[in-house]
Amino acid sequence: MITHIVLMTFDDKANREEAKRRLEGLPAQIAEIRSMTVGLDAVGDAVAADLALVTTHDDVAGLKAYQAHPVHQEFGGWLRPLLTSRVVVDYES
Numbered sequence: 512m513i514t515h516i517v518l519m520t521f522d523d524k525a526n527r528e529e530a531k532r533r534l535e536g537l538p539a540q541i542a543e544i545r546s547m548t549v550g551l552d553a554v555g556d557a558v559a560a561d562l563a564l565v566t567t568h569d570d571v572a573g574l575k576a577y578q579a580h581p582v583h584q585e586f587g588g589w590l591r592p593l594l595t596s597r598v599v600v601d602y603e604s
Contacts, residue, residue, distance in 0.1 A: 512604050513571055517597060524561060548565045
C-alpha cells in the first residue's frame with residue numbers, strides 16, 4: 512500500500528474550496544485511487560498549509576497511474592497556477 516500525502520498553499524485562499532470539491536470528484540473517475548481524504552486548514556496558523564490531500568494506492572504503479580491519468584492531469588493544469596507551494600510525501604506500509 513502506498514499513501515500519498517500532499518500539502519498545498521494557495522495564493523488566494525478562496526480557491527481552496529473549489530480545489531477540495533474537484534479533488535473529491537476524482538475517485539469516481541480514477542480506479543487507481545483506493546481511498547481519498549481532503550481537508551481544509553481550520554486554524555489558520557501562519558505556517559499552516561491550506562489543504563491536505565491523502566490518497567492510498569495498491570502500489571507505486573497504482574500511484575503513478577493515478578498521477579498520469581488524464582483526469583488528474585487536467586486537474587493539475589487547473590491547480591498549479593493557483594498554488595504558492597506544494598509538498599508531497601509518499602510512503603509504503
